[in-house]
Amino acid sequence: xxxxxxxxxxxxxxxxxxxxxxxxxxxxxxxxxxxxxxxxxxxxxxxxxxxxxxxxxxxxxxxxxxxxxxxxxxxxxxxxxxxxxxxxxxxxxxxxxxxxxxxxxxxxxxxxxxxxxxxxxxxxxxxxxxxxxxxxxxxxxxxxxxxxxxxxxxxxxxxxxxxxxxxxxxxxxxxxxxxxxxxxxxxxxxxxxxxxxxxxxxxxxxxxxxxxxxxxxxxxxxxxxxxxxxx
Amino acid sequence: xxxxxxxxxxxxxxxxxxxxxxxxxxxxxxxxxxxxxxxxxxxxxxxxxxxxxxxxxxxxxxxxxxxxxxxxxxxxxxxxxxxxxxxxxxxxxxxxxxxxxxxxxxxxxxxxxxxxxxxxxxxxxxxxxxxxxxxxxxxxxxxxxxxxxxxxxxxxxxxxxxxxxxxxxxxxxxxxxxxxxxxxxxxxxxxxxxxxxxxxxxxxxxxxxxxxxxxxxxxxxxxxxxxxxxxxxxxxxxxxxxxxxxxxxxxxxxxxxxxxxxxxxxxxxxxxxxxxxxxxxxxxxxxxxxxxxxxxxxxxxxxxxxxxxxxxxxxxxxxxxxxxxxxxxxxxx
Numbered sequence: 001x002x003x004x005x006x007x008x009x010x011x012x013x014x015x016x017x018x019x020x021x022x023x024x025x026x027x028x029x030x031x032x033x034x035x036x037x038x039x040x041x042x043x044x045x046x047x048x049x050x051x052x053x054x055x056x057x058x059x060x061x062x063x064x065x066x067x068x069x070x071x072x073x074x075x076x077x078x079x080x081x082x083x084x085x086x087x088x089x090x091x092x093x094x095x096x097x098x099x100x101x102x103x104x105x106x107x108x109x110x111x112x113x114x115x116x117x118x119x120x121x122x123x124x125x126x127x128x129x130x131x132x133x134x135x136x137x138x139x140x141x142x143x144x145x146x147x148x149x150x151x152x153x154x155x156x157x158x159x160x161x162x163x164x165x166x167x168x169x170x171x172x173x174x175x176x177x178x179x180x181x182x183x184x185x186x187x188x189x190x191x192x193x194x195x196x197x198x199x200x201x202x203x204x205x206x207x208x209x210x211x212x213x214x215x216x217x218x219x220x221x222x223x224x225x226x227x228x229x230x231x
Numbered sequence: 232x233x234x235x236x237x238x239x240x241x242x243x244x245x246x247x248x249x250x251x252x253x254x255x256x257x258x259x260x261x262x263x264x265x266x267x268x269x270x271x272x273x274x275x276x277x278x279x280x281x282x283x284x285x286x287x288x289x290x291x292x293x294x295x296x297x298x299x300x301x302x303x304x305x306x307x308x309x310x311x312x313x314x315x316x317x318x319x320x321x322x323x324x325x326x327x328x329x330x331x332x333x334x335x336x337x338x339x340x341x342x343x344x345x346x347x348x349x350x351x352x353x354x355x356x357x358x359x360x361x362x363x364x365x366x367x368x369x370x371x372x373x374x375x376x377x378x379x380x381x382x383x384x385x386x387x388x389x390x391x392x393x394x395x396x397x398x399x400x401x402x403x404x405x406x407x408x409x410x411x412x413x414x415x416x417x418x419x420x421x422x423x424x425x426x427x428x429x430x431x432x433x434x435x436x437x438x439x440x441x442x443x444x445x446x447x448x449x450x451x452x453x454x455x456x457x458x459x460x461x462x463x464x465x466x467x468x469x470x471x472x473x474x475x476x477x478x479x480x481x482x483x484x485x486x487x488x489x490x491x492x493x494x495x496x497x498x499x500x501x502x503x504x505x506x507x508x509x510x511x512x513x514x515x516x517x518x519x520x521x522x523x524x525x526x527x528x529x530x531x532x533x534x535x536x537x538x539x540x541x542x543x544x545x546x547x548x549x550x551x552x553x554x555x556x557x558x559x560x561x562x563x564x
Contacts, residue, residue, distance in 0.1 A: 143328070
């Protein structure tokens, strides 16, 4: 119990003293996981919209694939991306392995199925006649998409929350493709592993608390946006 | 604004659900698309709204193709659908998408909401309105647009009987005030007769009769259409005779039939004697003061010649009428 208190005290001290390493790692975590989530939204929202609205032969198969992807262990995604990006791998020439872009790619692979599945479910839950209504009212294509997104905002923001929550907390993929390089690819989760292995539990716990606080702050902002607006 | 279909066919996959060589909706008149479920009424309405494209042919609204002329159309779906937000926001969005300035939007939506009896619901969440309220709000949204062409899909669906009766009484005045050319879908004869000047009768995706309602009701082209219009079909030695709704009366007439009485129904406003003429089921209204027959009795019932349409066994299928202003006429016995 005293270790927990020591950790809490250390966390407060590190934050209050403006510890450079802590803030650099936290900022890097936000950059990597935020970018991966944004890219997952760019790919997953249109794909989810298509799966939610359109009817085509392979739709159910793709939905099943997306569902499977939601349960994929991050370390497996990391392993696959590592095999693709490693120096003698098919994309080794890009020299991305053990860089932040490699981590973003791996986290994108983890987040996209979540974003896609949440989007498809929220679009499918809208009244079937809604697009027809907007069409006869004279809404153009972009306006229709915007109004549908506004109607599906609960599900779409749940998609962002789920995607960000999954990637900010994963450790296996970031470790595999990022390499946990100090001052370069170390993020909060890999830093926790490092500090724990060094028996530096106070600092590990401090990183853990900062990670939780950061995740809470991002999710709270998204939840606020989700729960506001017309009912 | 007139609406016109030229050589239009529409199919879901291999199944043709609508085949209309030519049909014209008169400007500034109310036309009812009447027909049983699955006859193609709603499909025709969706083609007029440009929501579906015909597989062949053209749908023209005021000379322009249907999707391009969408700004001329107001459409109330059978199932009222709203966006989240208040009813006011929903009605306002419809007007905003037509590019109207805010002052005019407010005037128009309040006028239509008041006329349709939903002004007191404007601040309520539209998606939480009850069935009847939502249907009236749905109608208000379409009427507020004051579009050259108003399309109403089963506007009286979703009401309880009292609400339906009330709106049925109010709709003609609402349409006169807010709508120009109106096409409404119904499967109910009474609604068609009360609301429309013209009737297009659809069955199995084809126009079976079209024209002013008096002409359509006076001359159904075939026994099936006659039965749908409420005619009593009676076998005769040359084929079938169709007696117009309410055409049978007690006692002998220009044409007299023998009826085997099965049931006496007291409708409070009158008495209906139900029975069989040959194998066909028929009903005759009796005045409340008249002496009534008993079940099992055989009585004479008559009909004036003007109420009877004959369908001879050798009559070939007439081609469907070309336009609503040139109704088909069948020989009258």
